[in-house]
């Protein structure tokens with residue numbers, strides 16, 4: 095099996111509830127085991143500011159699914175949260191499940207880019223990720239987590255106790 099890291103985000107319809115229940119659903123994925131999840135964070139929107147704050151988290155999963163199969167499962171969970179696709183690209187959403195890292199794989203297909211190309215400059219991903227990943231972890235084709243964190247300010251990312 096490989097270890098996959100999943101980014102969770104929501105800023106519509108009770109985001110804390112959306113993320114909490116998505117974490118529950120991740121424990122029920124076939125051929126997968128939820129290993130850990132971060133705290134929840136309240137984060138300022140990246141992109142258009144005229145939208146609500148997000149709730150973000152990161153989870154790690156041991157899985158024997160391949161990346162595309164896992165993506166299918168994640169998109170199915172998004173659907174159960176009434177994720178209305180085709181809405182504004184950077185607009186608000188009930189639930190985003192992003193496949194951030196899939197073992198040592200680097201994938202670049204029309205459906206899937208892994209590791210997630212924007213994660214290196216997103217504190218709303220790096221801070222929760224650093225709670226559950228080894229700080230020296232190498233992110234395939236991108237560099238070390240600790241080096242990415244160093245150039246991020248925690249501004250606009252608040253851990254919820």
Ligand SMILES: CC1(C)Nc2nc(N)[nH]c(=O)c2N=C1O
Nearest residue numbers: 103137138139140141148184218
């Ligand atoms: C619109 C965009 C880029 N901004 C975000 N901003 C924050 N803070 N959290 C997100 O999960 C998030 N997701 C996105 O897709």
